[in-house]
Amino acid sequence: MSRLDVRPSRLTFPFVLKSVVGLGDKWLGGMVHGGILKMGLEFDGFVRVSLVDMYAKMELLSLALQLFDESPERNKLDSVLLWNVVINGCCKSGILEKAVELFEAMPERNLGSWNSLINGLIRNGKVDKAVELFEGMVEKNVVSWTTMVHGLSLNGMHEKALEMFFNMIEEEGVRANDLTLVSVLSACAKTGALEAGIKIHKYILGNKFRLNAAVGTALIDMYAKCGQIQSASQVFRDTKEKDVRTWSVMIWGWAIHGSVEQALQCFEKMKLTGIEPDEVAFLAVLTACSHAGLVDEGLKFFDSMKLDYSIEPTMKHCAVIVDLYGRAGQLDEALRFIQCMALTPDFVIWGALFSACRAHKNIEMAKYVSEKLLQLEPKHSGSYVFMSNIYAGVGIWEEVERVRTSMKDKGAAKDTGLSHVEVHGKLHSFVAGDQAHMHTKEIYSKLEEMTNRAREHGYIPETEWVLHNIEEEEKEDALGTHSEKLALAFGLISTGPGVVLRIVKNLRTCGDCHSLMKHVSKLSQREIVVRDIKRFHHFKDGICSCQDYW
C-alpha cells in the first residue's frame, strides 16, 4: 500500500471541512484550507462549496464572500449550492440586504435558496418579509413549513405558528417530521395551548411517530407547561430514549407544579440511570428546592455541582440561591452570599434579593438593593416598579409618588400585564383594564358579581398590591381589572360548569388575584389553573397547590 492511497482527495475534503465546522476550530479550518491550496483543489466544485460553507458557518463571512466572488463557476447553472451556502452565511451574520441581493441575483434557485432566505429573515425579526416570501413560493416542502412555524414562535407569534402547523397538515396534506413536531410543541408550551397540544399528541400517535428523545422532551414540556403534570409524567414513562434534556424538563415540570419530592426523586433517578446532570438539570433541581423552601437541600445541590461534577455555577444558579434564601426570609444570608460569590452580581441577582425584600417587607435593605439595580440599569422599569411596590406594600405613598415620578423622568415604562385563557381551543388575551374584547360588558358584570359573592364569603381585596396613592375604593378598582381577573371572568361566562379554566400570565400573579381565585374556585366549583411567569397555581375548593408559598 502506498501512502498515495490515504491522501485526501476531492471527496475527502467536504467531510473534513464538515468536521471542522462541528469542532468550531477556526485555526484548524485555515490549516485544511492550506492543504486544499497545496493540492490544487481550490477550484473543484465540491471542495469550493464546502469551503465557502465552512467559513460562512464559522462566521468568517468576508472570507466566504471572497472565495465566492473568486469562483469562476458562480454564474453558471448548477451553482445553486454555492449561492445557497453564502446566502445562509449572510443571514447568519445578520447581513440581510446582502442575502436578498444575492438571492435576487442568482442564476437559478431551488427550494433550499428560498428556505434559507426565509429563515434568515424571520430569525432577524423580518416577519412580514418572510411571510410574503413564503406565500409567494410555488412549491413548499416540510422544511419551509417548519421554518415558518419555528420562526413565528421565535417572534412571539405562537398562535400564528400553531395556525401554520395545522394548515400544513390539515389543508396542505404535508406530513410533519420530528423537527416540525418539536417546533410546534414548543409553541404550545410557551403559550399554554393545551387543546392544540393534545391534538398534536394524537397526531403523533396516529401517524406512528417514534417517541425519540427530542419529540418526547417537547411533549413532556408541553404537558408540564400547560398544567397537565400527570400527562407529562405519563409521556416521560413512555419515552424510552431519555437524555439529559428529557430528565431536565421533567424535573422542571415537577418543580413548577410544586412537587418537590418528585423533582428530587427524578434527579436522583437520572443519576442512577447513568446520565450526568448538566447545568440546566441543576438549575431545575435548585428551582424545585427554592419553590419549596428547602434551603439546606438546595445548598447541598449547589455544592455538589462543583465538587462532584466540576460544573461552575452560572449567574442563573446564583440567582436561584439568592431566591432560595430570600423566600425563606434569610435576607442577611442572601446578601452575604451575593457579596461572596465568584461572579460579579448582575441585575437578576439583585432583583431576586429585591423581591425577597418586598415579600419580607425589609425596607432598609430594599433601598440599598434598589440603588444597585438602578446603577446596573438606570432605565429598567422593573426597579422602579419594585421600589414603588415596596413602598406601596407598607403604605408610604409619598415615596411611591416620588419613585413613580422619577421613573417617568427617566423614560422607563412598566411592563404590561397580559393574561390569556383558552376557550374552545382558542386563546383570548387581556391586558389590565381591557375594554377591547367583544364581550367586555358581560366580562365586567361577571367580575363584579364574582367579587361581591367572594366578599360575602370573607374575601378582602388586598389593596397593598396596587401601586398608586389613590382612595381605597379606587384602589379596589385598579386591582379589580388585573388581566388575570378579566381572563377568569371571561372563562367563567364562556364555558359550562365543571370545565377547568386555564389562565396564563406573563408576569407574577398578584396576591389579591391569588386570593380571589381561591374564593372563586370554591364558590363556582371550578378548577382554575394559573400559570404565571414562574410557576403553576392549581386552585380547587378554595385551596391553591402552592400553599401560598410563592
Place this chain on the structure above:
DNA sequence: GTAGGGTTAG
C-alpha cells in the same frame, strides 16, 4: 457539499 428542532430568572 445547501435549508428547519427539544430544557434555562423573577
